[in-house]
Amino acid sequence: MKNKFLLLLLMTLCLVVISNAQNKVTITGNIKNDGSETIELNVDRFYVGTSLDVVKSPVSNGTFSINYKLDKIRIAELVYKNQSQELFLEPGDDLHVDVNSGAFDSTIAFSGKAAGNNNLLARFNHKFQSDYDTAALKNRMLTTNVDEYEISLYESRKKQTEFIKTYAAQFPVTEAFKKYMENRIRFYYLGNLYSYPIIRGNSDKSVLTVGQLPNVMIEKVDDNMANNEDALLCNTYRNFLVYYIIYTTSADNGFNKFKDFSVSMDRKCTVAKDHLKGANYVFYLAKFMYDFCESVLPSMDKKWFGELKLIDKSNEYVKIVQSKCGEKFNQKDPISLRTEKNIPASEYAFKMHDMKGKEVGLSDFKGKTVYIDFWASWCGPCRQQMPFSKELHHKLTDKQKKNIIFLYISIDGTEDAWKKAAEQMGMEGVLTISPGNWDSEVVKHFGISSIPRYMIMDKNGNIVDKDAKRPSSPDILSDLIKYSEQ
Numbered sequence: 001m002k003n004k005f006l007l008l009l010l011m012t013l014c015l016v017v018i019s020n021a022q023n024k025v026t027i028t029g030n031i032k033n034d035g036s037e038t039i040e041l042n043v044d045r046f047y048v049g050t051s052l053d054v055v056k057s058p059v060s061n062g063t064f065s066i067n068y069k070l071d072k073i074r075i076a077e078l079v080y081k082n083q084s085q086e087l088f089l090e091p092g093d094d095l096h097v098d099v100n101s102g103a104f105d106s107t108i109a110f111s112g113k114a115a116g117n118n119n120l121l122a123r124f125n126h127k128f129q130s131d132y133d134t135a136a137l138k139n140r141m142l143t144t145n146v147d148e149y150e151i152s153l154y155e156s157r158k159k160q161t162e163f164i165k166t167y168a169a170q171f172p173v174t175e176a177f178k179k180y181m182e183n184r185i186r187f188y189y190l191g192n193l194y195s196y197p198i199i200r201g202n203s204d205k206s207v208l209t210v211g212q213l214p215n216v217m218i219e220k221v222d223d224n225m226a227n228n229e230d231a232l233l234c235n236t237y238r239n240f241l242v243y244y245i246i247y248t249t250s251a252d253n254g255f256n257k258f259k260d261f262s263v264s265m266d267r268k269c270t271v272a273k274d275h276l277k278g279a280n281y282v283f284y285l286a287k288f289m290y291d292f293c294e295s296v297l298p299s300m301d302k303k304w305f306g307e308l309k310l311i312d313k314s315n316e317y318v319k320i321v322q323s324k325c326g327e328k329f330n331q332k333d334p335i336s337l338r339t340e341k342n343i344p345a346s347e348y349a350f351k352m353h354d355m356k357g358k359e360v361g362l363s364d365f366k367g368k369t370v371y372i373d374f375w376a377s378w379c380g381p382c383r384q385q386m387p388f389s390k391e392l393h394h395k396l397t398d399k400q401k402k403n404i405i406f407l408y409i410s411i412d413g414t415e416d417a418w419k420k421a422a423e424q425m426g427m428e429g430v431l432t433i434s435p436g437n438w439d440s441e442v443v444k445h446f447g448i449s450s451i452p453r454y455m456i457m458d459k460n461g462n463i464v465d466k467d468a469k470r471p472s473s474p475d476i477l478s479d480l481i482k483y484s485e486q
Helices: 002-023 115-127 134-143 146-168 175-202 229-233 235-252 261-275 278-295 298-311 316-330 380-394 398-403 415-424 441-446 476-484
Strands: 024-032 038-044 052-058 063-069 074-080 083-089 094-100 109-111 352-354 369-375 404-410 430-433 453-457 462-465
Touching: 024 038, 038 063, 052 063, 083 094, 083 115, 094 115, 109 115, 115 146, 115 175, 134 146, 134 175, 146 175, 175 229, 175 235, 229 235, 229 278, 235 261, 235 278, 235 380, 261 278, 261 298, 278 298, 278 316, 298 316, 369 380, 369 441, 369 476, 380 404, 398 404, 398 476, 404 415, 404 476, 415 430, 453 476
Parallel strands: 024 094, 369 404, 404 430
Antiparallel strands: 024 063, 038 052, 038 074, 074 083, 094 109, 352 430, 369 453, 453 462
């Protein structure tokens, strides 16, 4: 029995040693004309802020050695005397570097297990460094029309793809590296395409709308692409993810710019919640908060930080955002900007009328629970929610229907468009209009910056939820019943 125990212990120790060896990455090197005391390996595991793992190694007589425990495939940076080299590393890799101190990117050469991947990566980066020049890309966005710009992106993508196919045959590269480069090149194209209307729109504050990309350019892009967890390794994919959500939010808002940055952040995070999942949603929310928490209301920061704490199982992103934004979480909104929970309907004296031209006011529904839907015929996401709204209405009992009102307030510019859309969709409930699009009285009174937007008014005439759940939410029915029974 004792011998069996010792054998089991020995086997366990061997497995631990093997596992550690498989996870370890070793990087050694020779640097000609060395004049520096240290070299570092920087590994970004979270892609948010400056949360890097930094491993330093002394350089002695031109040689160095770095060991790093790698949990999965990572992109790292070898940094020496303000020069850097991107590395593609897989668990268990060993890599030897030969380089001239004064010409890091043009003289670097690799040997060892990971040599094929990194020799090709170094050549790719050197060959196409102008394609990834952000200043040059931005200038191209601002000075060319969308068709010319898309053609230039397509040509760059084509050249990059051909380069990889040609040289992959010369270097012993891994399948994981091929997939990484495929994603990197693909989302170089898509990320820079989606950023085009956003960057152009933000460059001129006098323009109140964001340009719309031709549908033919983006018709094959969907949420499956936005939830490719493996592609998070690529910075081009992360750039695409950010602009995909911004563009989708703009589309939901009729391509109108938001007047308030806090509202803008809230809508983008809500859209991200609707379209993203898993690690991609965690990354997006953490990055968005880290980058913009100082620019929005404390209440908005606290709202979305609470969401981040719910979805970040590792708690690592929570720590990173807390370190940057923690002080905002202890602050309060300015008194003039606070949103109180219970707002009397009588405070919102705006005009709207029903299909027959009769004036309607929120005070008309006192004694009922009212689910208010702000929409327009030109709003695609509004129309997508209408079947869910009808289904929600049909789930109510006859008794509940007497106590719960579905009030639809259109902000269309013309009555014809409103009535035509309502008829097409077979809308049920109280149908009203406060015309004028974004100059609508109801928009100004409620400070609405995007639609669809939903609110709940209780039986006492108080707006008790200024940002109610959508009809497609599985929880909205219970919310309405709860208020109707109070």
